[in-house]
Amino acid sequence: MASLTVASPSRGKKPLTIDGDIKRILELLDFLRDKDDITVPREQMAQLKEVLESSFFCSVKEVYEHVYNTVDEEGSVSGKATATAKATIAAFAASEGQGHPRIVELEKTDEGFGFNVMGGSGQKCPIYISRVIPGGYSDRHGGIRRGDQLLSVNGVNLEEATHETAIDVLKATEGAVKLVVKYSPKILEEMEFRFEHTKSFRRGGRHSTRH
Template sequence: MSAKKWSDLYQLFTMVLSIEHWAMAESLSLQRDITRVLELLEILQRCPEIQPSKLAALQRILQSDFCNMIREVYEHIYTTVDINGSAEVKASATAKATVAAFAASEGHAHPRVIELPKTDEGLGFNVMGGKEQNSPIYISRIIPGGVADRHGGLKRGDQLLSVNGVSVESEHHERAVELLKLAQGTVKLVVRYTPRILEEMEARFDKQKARRRQLS
């Protein structure tokens, strides 16, 4: 996606966020704001001096799965970001961070927010990789019948980006496992689907195991 399109995306966020006063940001609900924008667009389409095709295109964008994905990531960042300042400063910084997250994932699947309940049986998936292995942390297995399997959404091949707002992109394997074990209640994960990299990582590990067997 070009720099201009990311700029347009940021402007769209600014427009949606400005529908409600910045002072309301403490009870953030972008879905409410987007719904209000869609209502206003329907009214504007009845104005003869406005081109309805452009408004219809904007409606399709706001109702798309991609826009919903952006909203989920934005709300997750907003509730976890640690920024001192007014609600306006926090909202503006969150919008920029959201655009940066999607821009950084260009050429890959976009980030998704997955929420899973933490139960006595755990979360129902395994992870592999980590800083000590010079690789990202990945979901390597979804346990059949487990929590993640029953709730859906999480995939083998998802890269784990954060756990309850704590980034694990440059963390050791043990740290990611610790965060998952310590999590309670509803666990919020930000992930990105990049199965090819997981396959390459597993192939590398298999070669290392084969070499160790030959040397032993």
């Protein structure tokens, strides 16, 4: 069987990437599985390979790659990778018991995205998809759900954004648009319940904007 080699950036070869790293791990697992003198149980190696090929792990990788491409971290490549890993872990830890962050790619059309958003830092709550317009683009696409918290749009973090900022960011997009969202319907329900009992709602000041 052919031996495995790891490209080293210090030798002028192609830098390591997360996709390349995972591919090498899978190749190594296959290599070790065929060896007769390996003490690690083959069942455990098979389980590890299953994890690395699972849809959940792929979702983690997608979020990591998205954060890595947008995180503002000066210094070495390893420093940026460490900061990205911490941010990714924090995102998943914060969403424990809720939906995990996921990436949804949409196309900005003449009809807009076909969803309403509400909330914002001014209302002391996150930006949420409050309604998916029946028959609209997002409804046909199927990737967006009512109850999704809008974390970022094309790398612009909206976790602490005002309602107005979120609207401006959405309006400024063109063509292919990448959203990072997480499904947290219970929080949206609590937020809507609170809005129902505020003066701003009674005066027609509720923020819910269509896109």
